[in-house]
Amino acid sequence: MxxxxxxxxxxxxxxxxxxxxxxxxxxxxxxxxxxxxxxxxxxxxxxxxxxxxxxxxxxxxxxxxxxxxxxxxxxxNVRHRVAVRADDAVNVQGFDDIRALGGNGIILATRATGCESFLAEQPGLTVDAGATDDLRNLRKLLSGRGRFFYHADVTLRHCIEAEGAQARVRILPAVFHADxxxxxxxxxxxxxxxxxxxxxxxxxxxxxxxxxxxxxxxxx
Missing domain, CATH: 3.40.190.10 (Periplasmic binding protein-like II)
Structure with a gap:
């Protein structure tokens, strides 16, 4: 096959x-x-x-x-979480906290993924799904072109390790969805x-x- x-x-x-x-x-x-x-x-x-x-x-x-x-x-199984820059003190517990940030709460999502589809069902969020590559989104996060990178926890960990960015990025503990x-x-x-x-x-x-x-x- x-x-x-x-x-x-x-x-x-x-x-x-x-x-x-x-x-x-x-x-x-x-x-x-x-x-x-x-x-x-x-x-x-x-x-x-x-x-x-x-x-x-x-x-x-x-x-x-x-x-x-x-x-x-x-x-x-995976859990949807967000990664942020290590020097960003933000700590959100759910989508309402991100909505409250307005223009300071841009979420990066990888195009054509299940995570992007799930975010599209959540009203009031500012989502940038322009990137088709996970590592590109991580680099966008590091360069300040988004505040949150939303993905499955295992993918976030893999990207951070692949980029050698463990000291520059942290994954917040809040779980937004399980899949x-x-x-x-x-x-x-x-x-x-x-x-x-x-x-x-x-x-x-x-x-x-x-x-x-x-x-x-x-x-x-």
Whole structure:
């Protein structure tokens, strides 16, 4: 099967997860891990059935209209949080606190992500979703072109570490939303092919292998 995985997630997790699936069922043959594409391209290819599977994606109304999701088991769970510059003393507990900041509360979001879709449903926020790359948004935050960078906690941590910005950026403790990263599939994928993948995923859950893998990557 043709597939892609989420290169913006924890480095190595999805590859290790896929390899674990193949150890459970050696008949599962995947290809496509050697090419990284923009998320918008991956969604387009998935909807057009040029690829069969995508590890891993947040479920949104827009995406459900284009392709399918396997909700159980989830690959891992995420919490939506915000990163701010380390020298900014701001401390918000929720969206109301950000709204109260007015023009001083610009939120950076990465275009075409589930986080951007969720923010679009929240009234009264000033959102800048011009960047299509997470690291670009982090750099925009550091340069003062936004006050908050909103994303899944695991992605924020990965970006900060990749940029070597641990001393310049902090992630606030407030959780704005909880969600799961799921397996997405092409709308016309044969049910028996999908069922075989899901069966292997459930075996990983029952054996505890999936939980051990999540723990190894600091996930839940």
């Amino acid at each position: 043709n597939l892609k995985f989420n290169v913006n997630g924890p480095p190595g997790f999805c590859v290790d997860y896929i390899q674990a699936l193949q150890r459970v069922d050696s008949g599962l043959l995947f290809k496509g891990l050697d090419e990284a594409l923009p998320l918008t391209r991956i969604e387009s290819d998935l909807a057009a059935e040029r690829i069969d599977l995508f590890f891993a994606l947040m479920k949104t109304r827009e995406r459900v209209a284009r392709f399918g999701f396997v909700e159980t088991p989830a690959l891992y 799961s990263q799921l397996l997405a599939h092409a709308p016309g994928l044969a049910p028996e092919r999908l069922a075989r993948v899901v069966a292997a995923m459930r075996t990983l859950e029952l054996s505890g292998a999936a939980a051990r893998l999540r723990t190894a990557y600091g996930l839940t």
